[in-house]
Amino acid sequence: MGKLYDILLEDVRFEEGLNACMNCGVCTAICPAAEFYNYDPRKIVDEVQTKDDDKITDLLKSETIWYCGECMSCKTRCPRGNAPGLIIMALRSLSQDLGFFTESEKGRQQLALKRTVGHWMLKYGYCLYLEGVGTTMHPEQGPVWDWIQDNWSDLFKKMGANYNGDGPGILRRIPEEAMDEIREIFKVTGGMKRFENIEEFSKKKAKELNMQLDEGIENEYFQHIYKTNNGCHIR
Numbered sequence: 001m002g003k004l005y006d007i008l009l010e011d012v013r014f015e016e017g018l019n020a021c022m023n024c025g026v027c028t029a030i031c032p033a034a035e036f037y038n039y040d041p042r043k044i045v046d047e048v049q050t051k052d053d054d055k056i057t058d059l060l061k062s063e064t065i066w067y068c069g070e071c072m073s074c075k076t077r078c079p080r081g082n083a084p085g086l087i088i089m090a091l092r093s094l095s096q097d098l099g100f101f102t103e104s105e106k107g108r109q110q111l112a113l114k115r116t117v118g119h120w121m122l123k124y125g126y127c128l129y130l131e132g133v134g135t136t137m138h139p140e141q142g143p144v145w146d147w148i149q150d151n152w153s154d155l156f157k158k159m160g161a162n163y164n165g166d167g168p169g170i171l172r173r174i175p176e177e178a179m180d181e182i183r184e185i186f187k188v189t190g191g192m193k194r195f196e197n198i199e200e201f202s203k204k205k206a207k208e209l210n211m212q213l214d215e216g217i218e219n220e221y222f223q224h225i226y227k228t229n230n231g232c233h234i235r
Contacts, residue, residue: 002053004060008090017086021045027074027084036234039067041074041084048087060095063233066106096194099201106233108225111202114195115217125174125182130163137217137226 008014021042028034028042044064047055059065068088075083092101101107120129130152135141148155152163162169174182186192206213206221213221 002051002056004053004056004094005048005051007094008048008056011090011093013086014090017083017090018045018048019080019082021049021082022080024079026077026079027082030073030077032071032073033067033069037067038233038235039064041068041088044091045082045084045087048091056091057100059091060098060100061103061107063104063106065091065095066104066109067233093194096197096201099197099204101198102201102205105225105228105230108202108205110198112217112222112226114198115222118195122179122183122186125179126171130171 023042023046025042027045028040031039031041033039034041044059047059065088068085070085070089072083072085074085075081078084095101095107096110101110116132117127120132121127123129130149133141133145134149135143135146138145156163156171160169161171163171164173166173183192186195202221203213209221209224211221211224212219217223217226
């Protein structure tokens, strides 16, 4: 049994997700991601089952483990009760812990997620923060989104929202006491440590690529990982 497989066994998601795969391929047949990406959950489970460190290392450094949308369609169809989506979660966490995520284009984008969604959750209590989503970084939002951001105060009042206000209401400001609880949850569950790993290994990769990486999102490395698409991900 390989060392990496032993580490995976310590993850409760891996333990729950892998019973005994018989390689039938139903998970791949039902998988929405497999329809569009070069992605085969059956193959991933098969390679993990070999317990071979080299094969698992290749997975941890690959694009493949970042294609899964975690919809869990695989879980509902597997005749043996496996959940490749949970196995993927465990592989992603291990990739982040070991720094292997920086070896793939999709993996390097973990820094973008940490500095946007992760930052907003820890600062505001929301995984999506209105003022952080502009059309410069999200052109797909279109001119209507620009108009919403220019007029959000009046618009939200008409909708009955309490944007960034005290007390109850949609999009209200989360009390600092509750924010402290959220941060503590991240701490005790290992989320903070994982965020630190993402930052640490991303800085090493930026240095390796001779790219600037400062705080925030307005720096060379962040913009590179956010905008780069090698075009090799879809079928």
